[in-house]
Amino acid sequence: MSGRKIAGGQLPDETALVLPVSWREHIHPRRGGWLRLATSVNTDAAAFLMAKLDEALPLFAGADAALLTAFRAYRAGEADPLGAAVAAQLVLRVYGDDERAGPEHIVDAWATQHGLTFAAEAAVELGRVELEAAGSKAAVNWVLRFRAPDTAFHFWVADALVARARVLLAAADDDSYDAAVEALEAHRGEHLTRMIVSFLVPTRQDWVDELCAAGTMRGGVKGDWSMLLCSLGSAKQLEKVHLTTHLREQLNYRDILYTLVDGIGTGVAPTVALLLDRHPKDRDLWGILVRLPTDEAFDLLVDRLDTKPGLPAVLAAVKDYPVRAIHRLAAAAGGNSVNAVAAGQVLRGHVQENPVLMAAVLPVLPDDLRPIVEPFTVGYGQLPEAPADALPAILHSPPWAVARPAASAVVVQGLAVPEHRALKWATGEREAWKVQVDGGLYPAFPFDDAAAAVKSYRSGSLDWYEHISLFTAGPENVVRPLLAAWRPGGQCSWDAQYWGKPLVARYGLEALPPVLHMAKAKPATAAELLLPFVTPEVASLMADWLVRLKSARPTATA
Incomplete structure (x- = not known):
């Protein structure tokens, strides 16, 4: 039979929600949730944090007096959560890309220095502190100030630290966890800190209810509400959140979806189905419905059998839950x-493929369903398998199963790659691409000193958006020598299809190396940047895309 086997005549248990191991890396664990991590604190992290803090201090231009006092107290060894948050904001500015992937160093340092409760409080205080650039962009200093309360926010920098604190709290013993919850109540004075507290300790569902009310209120604070979504614990909360546009739009991220299943369980099914109607090609949403072991979830899949992804999803659910x-x-x-x-077609195939299962299920089927299922059982398993010599040869020896010598590739000798390199613009195309430089789509050149900007670029101290500003708006005599070696990646490639156009319009063939690099990395979005180029490497790439990449085929044939 497909799915689970019958052991000792017993039907399989189809009521337990078992989440795939592949979801593990996307779930923010919670106390009492499915994902239970055995985690330990890195006791060497405190030394790492202090070393990084020494590296960051020269960039520290100043701060609000209260923040400065708290920071000095923390540096002196006092358990000051606000001071620890100030230190973390500074240290994050000097992290390299490889180190930023391991923010547990900071949170583990806090836990090592002053305990888990202190680490949780410091993580919340991150929401009260913001860091702003001061002085020249080529030689940035940073000024710390209190975040204006109850304003919109996008929590890019410190979200990984908060996530690490949640992991430690989820794995803590009962006494340590209860002590942290009690201490965090005093830190719920502002919108963002309330959000962080609920994310850290989602067991306090009364606090989550308060945030749901605030998030769905007309005219409420906009911005990033993902931490609230990862704190939900009931289907009622999720249904309420789904009715609010700016919250519903954030439900499409994998870490939020999988964390919701961990927190709410099978109750997510109706909302997932509504999301699926908005995003019918979303494989994560289909996968969640398939995994939910309830009649409701199965019926929601069957309701969508008339859609292209519906049949594969139902067949997957049939395999997991055959009874x-x-x-x-x-x-x-x-x-x-x-x-x-x-x-009916799916049912017929399932019944006829699983005679052993049907022998166990048919006697206990409800009276109203047995007449529908029984006709499909007539005749299955009664016909003997035909011998191979009784079948046409093509059925037992299909052509693709017979080994044949591989055909030799046709090679045309004496061809040379042309060295012609040019730009060929469509009528008005270059002017349209160049307008984006003058039209304010990207910031003007933000550096006081072009030579200093280049020096910062070569040293690797420019942020990704400063790279874009330098190359799209910097002095041409400064930028041209840098183009051949520039390989924009990571966040630099965001919206490359937009800022790459003025780059090509401005520098022509000299812009090919960075543009070619981006197009190879993200052909679906950056391929069109190669349209004006007439060069051997672009022609070769287009030929490859034509036969291999459906997403880039329109560009290859343009």
Whole structure:
């Protein structure tokens, strides 16, 4: 049979929600949730943090007096959570890309220095502190100030630290966890800190309810509400959140979806189905419905059998829940609608493929379903398998199963790659691409000293958006020598299809190396940047895309 086997005549248990191991890396663990991590604190992290702090201090131009006092107290060894948050904001500015992937160093340092409760409080205080650039962009100094309360925010810098604190709290013993919850109540004075507290300790569902009310209130604070979404613990909360546009739009991220399943369980099914109607090609949403071991979730899949992804999803659910499939498909198979006919076809195949399962299920089927299922059982397993010599040869020896010598590739000798290199613009195309430089789509050149900007670029101290500003708006005599070696990646490639156009319009063939690099990395979005180029490497790449990449084929044929 497909799915689980029958052992000792017992039907399989199809009521337990078992989440895939592949979801593990995307779930923010919670106390009492499915994902239980055995985690330990890095006791060497405190020394790492202090070394990084010494490196960051020269960039520290000043701060609000209260922040400065708290920071000095923390540096002196006092358990000052606000001071620790100030230190973390500074240290994050001097992290390299490889180190920024391991923010547990900072949170583990806090836990090592003053305990888990202190680490949790410091993580919350991150929401009260913001760092702003001061002085020349080529030689940035940073000024710390309190974040204006109850304003919109996008928590890019410190979200990984907060996530690490949640991991430690989820794995803590009961006494340590309860002590942290009690201490965090005093830190719920502002919108962002309330959000962080609920993210850290989602067991306090009364606090989550307060945030749901605030998030769905007309005219409330906009911005990033993902921490609230990862704190939800009931289907009622999720249904309420889904009705609010700016919250619903954030439900499409994998870490939020999988964390919701961990926190709410099978109750997510109705909302996931509504999201699926908005995003019918979203494989994560289909995968969640398939995994949920309830009649409701199975019926929601069957309701969508008339969609292209619906049939594979239902077949996957049939494999995971073979007994439930018989009941729910039979219930849906009555009538002449497209879905009813499709449900009957799936049911017929399932029944006839699994005679052992049917022998156990048929006697206990409800009376209203047995007449629908029984006709599909007639005749299965009664016909003997035909011998190979009784079949046409093509059925037992298909052509693709017979080994044949590989055909030799046709090679045309004496061809040379042309060295012609040029730009060929469509009418008005270059002017349209160049307008984006003058039209304010990207910031003007933000550096006081071009030579200092180049020096910062070569040293690797420019941020990704400063790279874009330098190359799209910097003095041409400064930028041209840098183009051949520039390989924009990571966040630099965001919106490359927009800022890359003025780059090509401005520098022509000299812009090919960075543009070619981006197009190879992200052909779906950056391929069109190569349209004006007439060069051997672009022609070769287009030929490859034409036969291999559906997403880039329109550009290759343009």
